[in-house]
Amino acid sequence: MDTPALTGGRAHPGPTWQRLGRLSRDQLERLVGRVGATPVAAVTVTVDGRRCEVLLKLEGHNPGGSVKDRTALSLVRGLETAGTLHPGDTLVESTSGNLGVALAFIARARGYRFHAVVDPHVTAENLSTLRELGALVDVVDSADENGNYLRARLRRVRELCAADPRYVWTDQYGSAHNPLAHYATTAPELDAQAGGRLQAVVVAVSTGGTLAGIGRYFRERRPGVRIVAVDVAGSVALAGRPAPRLLTGIGSSQRSRFATDDLYDETVFVSELTAVATVATVRERTGIRIGGSGGAALAAAAVVARDHGLSRVACVCPDDGRKYEGSLFNDRWLREHGLADWSGTLPFTDLTRSPSVPAVVR
Ligand SMILES: Cc1ncc(COP(=O)(O)O)c(C=O)c1O
Incomplete structure (x- = not known):
């Protein structure tokens, strides 16, 4: 899976996910x-x-x-098939990072906007990929008593959907x-x-x-x-x-x-x-x-x-x-x-x- 950084004197392009924002x-x-x-x-x-x-x-x-590429593609196809999603709509999801990257690249390929609701645990690598892919990113900061952010992320997703009828939640937790x-x-x-x-x-x-x-x-x-x-x-x-x-x-x-x-x-x-x-x-x-x-x-x-x-x-x-x-x-x-x-x-x-x-x- 890992290849040397340099092959035959030329810079190796690295994993695809690191280059998504430039495609x-x-x-x-x-x-x-x-x-x-x-x-x-x-x-x-x-x-x-x-x-x-x-x-x-x-x-x-x-x-x-x-693995979340598979999940994201299936969630988006499900919404497209149901007629719930239209070009120019904004997909929104609560994510710890990987599903966000997957949705961001699929949304960009298909002509949707994407709004990721993440928390401070998101890795720097995923955060920069999200931003390069043009995703809107909200980082929630109110943790529950155990330091978890899921409740705050879901609250933010619901607020965004309530405020704009063109927001569509992919709902990885229930779909x-x-x-x-x-x-x-x-x-x-x-x-x-x-x-x-x-x-x-x-x-x-x-x-x-x-x-x-x-x-x-x-x-x-x-x-x-x-x-x-x-x-x-x-x-x-x-x-x-x-x-x-x-x-x-x-x-x-x-x-x-x-x-x-x-x-x-x-x-x-x-x-x-x-x-x-x-x-x-x-x-x-x-x-x-x-x-x-x-x-x-x-x-x-x-x-x-x-x-x-x-x-x-x-x-x-x-x-x-x-x-x-x-x-x-x-x-x-x-x-x-x-x-x-x-x-x-x-x-x-x-x-x-x-x-x-x-x-x-x-
Ligand atoms: C790194 C990683 N491992 C495991 C999982 C678990 O997958 P699932 O949500 O299908 O249980 C996820 C989901 O986000 C993940 O990002």
């Missing part, structure tokens, strides 16, 4: 056609002396750098087009890339759309596959009590409307320290940079492999680790947040890249 509408429209069909990389983890192959579904390869994106694309791709031979699929949860879509697909087509939800302490996405959280993308301060009990078998809670340690280990051993929620999913995959004696599982890595140069991959940030000492936190004793990397399936 024409036609170029962006072509990129809309390239959402999905992401590659997988195979790694082998050793847990309690047993080896398990884990397929990493690298969603950072989407043009916007995350059936969110899980549908993953039922129709993410899950069948992964199933095909694994040759139909997975024992478990492990998915981090925020709105629960990815988990619900993947869960429904495997329940229908391969009911023997174990579906595992991954969450962090302090999130109430599936259960639990609210508390302050640090990682973006994973967890929520409201209950998922999509992740119903019938769609998954168990939840594994991963500490933020373990997620960070896993992300760093993957980079060190394989050169692949995944984000914190992908690190949490891989750590959970190791736990599930150990608990159930599994040898072939997959986990979704929702975004590109290069979005976190200023945080997860920044020693100072890690020290400031008490995440620099990883000793004893990894759930596996070894991690290596497996030679076989299945092809991309369109």
Whole structure:
């Protein structure tokens, strides 16, 4: 996934999501056609002396750098099909960043305006991409008692919609087009890339759309596959009590409307320290940079492999680790947040890249 900064003496263009703001509408429209069909990389983890192959579904390869490109496209198509969205309308969404980038580039390609309501946890990388893409950006600043901003973001979205009839909320928290994106694309791709031979699929949860879509697909087509939800302490996405959280993308301060009990078998809670340690280990051993929620999913995959004696599982890595140069991959940030000492936190004793990397399936 990572390429050297310089190739043959010429500057490497870097990931597509870093250049979105410089592309024409036609170029962006072509990129809309390239959402999905992401590659997988195979790694082998050793847990309690047993080896398990884990397929990493690298969603950072989407043009916007995350799995949320699929969600955004599905949400926008849903509104277009329903006749709710017209050229010149303004899409609005509450987002921790990745969905905002996805909606910003799709909106620009299709001739809509986009208004992102974010909070101070948004990464500097996503914020600058949003601005380059011409999105209007509101950063809310009133956190609830646990330091979460979701309520304030949703309040702002409702205010904006009430003030202007041409504002259309994509509603990632309630629209059936969110899980549908993953039922129709993410899950069948992964199933095909694994040759139909997975024992478990492990998915981090925020709105629960990815988990619900993947869960429904495997329940229908391969009911023997174990579906595992991954969450962090302090999130109430599936259960639990609210508390302050640090990682973006994973967890929520409201209950998922999509992740119903019938769609998954168990939840594994991963500490933020373990997620960070896993992300760093993957980079060190394989050169692949995944984000914190992908690190949490891989750590959970190791736990599930150990608990159930599994040898072939997959986990979704929702975004590109290069979005976190200023945080997860920044020693100072890690020290400031008490995440620099990883000793004893990894759930596996070894991690290596497996030679076989299945092809991309369109
Ligand atoms: C980095 C990252 N990981 C995981 C998720 C969780 O996805 P979902 O909202 O489908 O549960 C998101 C969603 O925003 C994300 O941005």
